[in-house]
Amino acid sequence: EEQLVESGGGLVKPGGSLRLSCTGTGFIFTTSSINWVRQAPGKGLEWVSSISGSSRIIFYADSVKGRFTISRDNAKNSLFLQMNSLSVEDTAIYYCAKDGNPDRAFDIWGQGTMVTVSS
Amino acid sequence: SYVMTQPPSVSVAPGETAKISCGGDDIGTESVHWYQQRPGQAPVLVIYSDSDRPSGIPERFSGSNSGNTATLTISRVEAGDEADYYCQVWHSDSSHVVFGGGTKLTVL
Numbered sequence: 305e306e307q308l309v310e311s312g313g314g315l316v317k318p319g320g321s322l323r324l325s326c327t328g329t330g331f332i333f334t335t336s337s338i339n340w341v342r343q344a345p346g347k348g349l350e351w352v353s354s355i356s357g358s359s360r361i362i363f364y365a366d367s368v369k370g371r372f373t374i375s376r377d378n379a380k381n382s383l384f385l386q387m388n389s390l391s392v393e394d395t396a397i398y399y400c401a402k403d404g405n406p407d408r409a410f411d412i413w414g415q416g417t418m419v420t421v422s423s
Numbered sequence: 424s425y426v427m428t429q430p431p432s433v434s435v436a437p438g439e440t441a442k443i444s445c446g447g448d449d450i451g452t453e454s455v456h457w458y459q460q461r462p463g464q465a466p467v468l469v470i471y472s473d474s475d476r477p478s479g480i481p482e483r484f485s486g487s488n489s490g491n492t493a494t495l496t497i498s499r500v501e502a503g504d505e506a507d508y509y510c511q512v513w514h515s516d517s518s519h520v521v522f523g524g525g526t527k528l529t530v531l
Contacts (some may be wrong), residue, residue, distance in 0.1 A: 341522065348456070349466065349509050350519035363518050366424070399465055407454035408513035408520060409471035416465055 306330040306412045313417030325381040333381040337403040342396035352413035390421045425514040427523040434529040443526045445493040445510035453494040461506045467487040505530045
């Protein structure tokens, strides 16, 4: 069964940092592009970042560019999101989601990990 | 940046047909995907590339895309279809994934 599992969420103060992880199983991780998508409480989905299987192609949403860094370790089937300079607006459930086709439909989603930025 | 507009809510009686729109500039030239998100759960892909259904998604779910509007159609609506629905595209011009604002489907 294809599966993604996130971890690393928690409570952090404004200006602080947090590193999220996502582990994939049941599919060929090394050739799969993976994304981070977040959802603020009571709000819609917001794409955050994506990374290709080789790590050569990386994109960021304007709202996080320069503060967040996406990376992966294919040897460990793991994806990461380093989040710096966090603000209350970054409070959200963070999902990792796998590209399912060249048109970038996300066919597999993790259960999400909650990040709360509060003093 | 590319913007896609969905109605905040759609209501339909059980057994009827629900249509959820996703408007965007020339969206007919994009490949549109649709997700269902039930309360407290992660999104699930229900339609990809305008009109294709992943395995396990009922035939009651269908999609179309033309001009400035993409549409998700749910036939013979059931109580279990009550959820939020989001459209999504990969906008290559901006190298951004874009989601619509979401539509809450209420089954009366």
